[in-house]
Amino acid sequence: MAAPVVKMLVFDGDHAAAGRWYYIALVLLVVVQSVPRLARRLANLFPAVRENSYKRKGPVNPLSLLIHRATYLQLPFWPYYSTRTVLFVVAYVTLSAVFAAGSIQLRTSDAGYPRYGWLAMTNLCVAVLFALRNSPLYYIFCLPFERTIEFHKWFGAGAVIFAWLHGGLYLRQWVEQDVVDFQFNYRPRLKFGPATASVLGLMILASLGPVRRKFWEAFYYMHVSLFLVAFILVNRHTDYALPYTLPPLMLWSVDRISRFVRGWLRPITMSAVSYPGGDVTRILVRQRHFWGRAYNAGQYVFINVPRAGLAEWHPASIVTAAPPEAPVSPTASFPQKLVAAICGGNGGDSNAEYELIFKNVGKFTRRLAEASVGGQKLTARVDGPYGAWDVVADSYGLVVLIAGGIGVTPIMSVLQTVLNNSAQQQRDGSASSTSLQNKSRPRVVELVWAVTNIEHVSWFTGELSAARDMGARVRIYVTRSEMRNDHTVAVAGEEGAPPFEVEFGRSDLVCVCEDIKNSHPDMDAAVGVCGPASMVHSTRDAVRRCSDRNSIWHLHSEAFDL
Numbered sequence: 219m220a221a222p223v224v225k226m227l228v229f230d231g232d233h234a235a236a237g238r239w240y241y242i243a244l245v246l247l248v249v250v251q252s253v254p255r256l257a258r259r260l261a262n263l264f265p266a267v268r269e270n271s272y273k274r275k276g277p278v279n280p281l282s283l284l285i286h287r288a289t290y291l292q293l294p295f296w297p298y299y300s301t302r303t304v305l306f307v308v309a310y311v312t313l314s315a316v317f318a319a320g321s322i323q324l325r326t327s328d329a330g331y332p333r334y335g336w337l338a339m340t341n342l343c344v345a346v347l348f349a350l351r352n353s354p355l356y357y358i359f360c361l362p363f364e365r366t367i368e369f370h371k372w373f374g375a376g377a378v379i380f381a382w383l384h385g386g387l388y389l390r391q392w393v394e395q396d397v398v399d400f401q402f403n404y405r406p407r408l409k410f411g412p413a414t415a416s417v418l419g420l421m422i423l424a425s426l427g428p429v430r431r432k433f434w435e436a437f438y439y440m441h442v443s444l445f446l447v448a449f450i451l452v453n454r455h456t457d458y459a460l461p462y463t464l465p466p467l468m469l470w471s472v473d474r475i476s477r478f479v480r481g482w483l484r485p486i487t488m489s490a491v492s493y494p495g496g497d498v499t500r501i502l503v504r505q506r507h508f509w510g511r512a513y514n515a516g517q518y519v520f521i522n523v524p525r526a527g528l529a530e531w532h533p534a535s536i537v538t539a540a541p542p543e544a545p546v547s548p549t550a551s552f553p554q555k556l557v558a559a560i561c562g563g564n565g566g567d568s569n570a571e572y573e574l575i576f577k578n579v580g581k582f583t584r585r586l587a588e589a590s591v592g593g594q595k596l597t598a599r600v601d602g603p604y605g606a607w608d609v610v611a612d613s614y615g616l617v618v619l620i621a622g623g624i625g626v627t628p629i630m631s632v633l634q635t636v637l638n639n640s641a642q643q644q645r646d647g648s649a650s651s652t653s654l655q656n657k658s659r660p661r662v663v664e665l666v667w668a669v670t671n672i673e674h675v676s677w678f679t680g681e682l683s684a685a686r687d688m689g690a691r692v693r694i695y696v697t698r699s700e701m702r703n704d705h706t707v708a709v710a711g712e713e714g715a716p717p718f719e720v721e722f723g724r725s726d727l728v729c730v731c732e733d734i735k736n737s738h739p740d741m742d743a744a745v746g747v748c749g750p751a752s753m754v755h756s757t758r759d760a761v762r763r764c765s766d767r768n769s770i771w772h773l774h775s776e777a778f779d780l
């Protein structure tokens with residue numbers, strides 16, 4: 219069985235064909251990741267599915283349950299990655315090894331070396347493809363930028379490894395044969411090879427986590443300019459590079475132009491207020507948009523405020539609830555429903571107004587807080603929105619939202635959107651004579667928010683009170699404040715509203731989720747989490763434990779890290 223596969227991958231020395239198939243395999247590997255999300259979105263198109271999933275009619279198939287739980291397994295040596303990521307990496311490494319090993323069968327003197335060059339170019343091409351913010355992949359396969367950027371990192375690393383293997387093995391061979399000078403003098407384009415590999419190596423060094431996080435702007439501008447240099451150099455090195463560099467370069471240019479048009483050419487006015495104590499800056503953005511819905515729940519934008527940083531673009535999640543969708547008519551054709559499901563509904567107001575909240579953690583956010591003292595209007599530019607949260611989908615009767623610190627911003631938007639949608643469905647249900655039983659039942663919504671300081675609750679007292687009034691249960695944990703003897707205290711809500719119950723100490727998310735599950739044992743649940751890696755890790759564990767034959771729990775996780 220293995221022999222014919224390997225033989226096929228030899229491609230009789232046709233490295234171009236090998237490169238093409240490797241390219242297709244890599245894209246498929248990523249696209250496969252979108253299947254669960256795509257399936258859930260499509261399922262949402264069918265009212266019958268939506269009705270059923272509010273309350274399970276029958277037990278979950280044991281095989282589906284096994285697979286489902288396996289995808290949420292935590293690996294002891296790699297705890298912060300999901301099983302899905304681990305599977306992706308294993309599949310990627312295997313595929314790369316098989317394509318690389320295939321050429322060894324050629325048994326020529328420089329067996330795999332040219333092939334490694336092709337594999338490096340393929341990786342380079344797909345790495346760029348998955349670094350686009352406005353990518354066809356998002357619209358076709360529901361793969362948002364913050365998800366594809368993960369794949370971009372792996373393919374970028376693959377490109378560097380193959381480029382160094384390609385050059386390094388040739389060099390070793392020439393050193394052994396004592397023909398290094400001859401090769402470089404006789405073939406002047408050769409020198410662009412080591413130059414490309416060096417530039418790619420430099421890019422990897424500058425992208426390493428500690429460098430990226432400490433010197434974000436330097437990393438970003440270096441990354442973009444070095445990638446362009448690498449593309450020029452590789453084309454000087456070989457004529458075969460053009461089909462691998464031109465299409466991604468064109469797509470990247472389209473992405474840049476669309477971002478430029480939306481951002482730089484369309485300055486907006488925003489008003490910002492800094493909270494007492496200078497912890498956070500709240501920004502109100504007013505923006506016109508041209509088609510579809512202005513933004514969906516939990517999405518984020520990149521914002522540039524010249525007064526705080528001339529050429530700096532920082533991501534921030536939209537805090538506000540998504541504007542209501544103009545409902546898709548029940549008589550709409552399937553293609554219309556499909557477009558609405560993928561693009562997040564149709565309609566909405568063309569004048570969008572939403573809020574962002576920045577926690578003041580570094581240079582940009584502090585300068586923003588200073589610039590916004592007094593609440594004056596500032597000129598800003600916005601690129602986006604980006605991102606996709608599945609937990610808003612109508613099919614889940616139970617929605618559990620978990621946030622750590624400022625990670626609550628997208629969660630607030632999702633929380634308010636889910637509650638608004640649920641209230642709307644109830645109104646529609648009671649108004650309609652053919653009301654669907656399940657749709658008229660309110661969705662169960664639970665919010666768990668862990669903060670380090672009790673004062674942070676004041677960032678969102680208005681939204682929290684409103685959510686509680688609409689039926690959501692709010693649990694707040696204060697992790698680092700001085701412990702109180704009575705263990706729980708009340709924090710004032712909006713004026714006249716009852717106070718919030720706050721518990722001191724770290725929340726045990728597994729216990730919290732099991733408690734929620736015990737109250738709603740036969741409901742499928744959507745869990746959304748945004749916070750530090752350890753919180754995402756615990757939530758994933760909780761989701762796995764809470765999935766059983768009576769109900770399936772799904773997770774959408776986000777961390778403020780690109």
Ligand SMILES: Cc1cc2nc3c(=O)[nH]c(=O)nc-3n(C[C@H](O)[C@H](O)[C@H](O)COP(=O)(O)OP(=O)(O)OC[C@H]3O[C@@H](n4cnc5c(N)ncnc54)[C@H](O)[C@@H]3O)c2cc1C
Pocket residue numbers: 364430431432434435518530531532533534535536574575576577578579580581582583584624627628777778779780
């Ligand atoms: C998708 C997403 C949504 C976010 N939403 C919010 C939000 O709603 N509220 C909020 O307070 N924070 C949010 N953040 C984090 C916020 O973007 C950073 O805290 C901010 O950019 C810090 O900039 P600074 O110069 O003040 O601090 P720095 O000390 O320079 O940076 C702090 C950290 O922020 C990251 N960072 C810095 N600049 C950028 C950049 N241009 N792009 C991406 N990451 C960067 C770096 O990893 C760095 O470690 C979000 C981040 C992401 C990725």
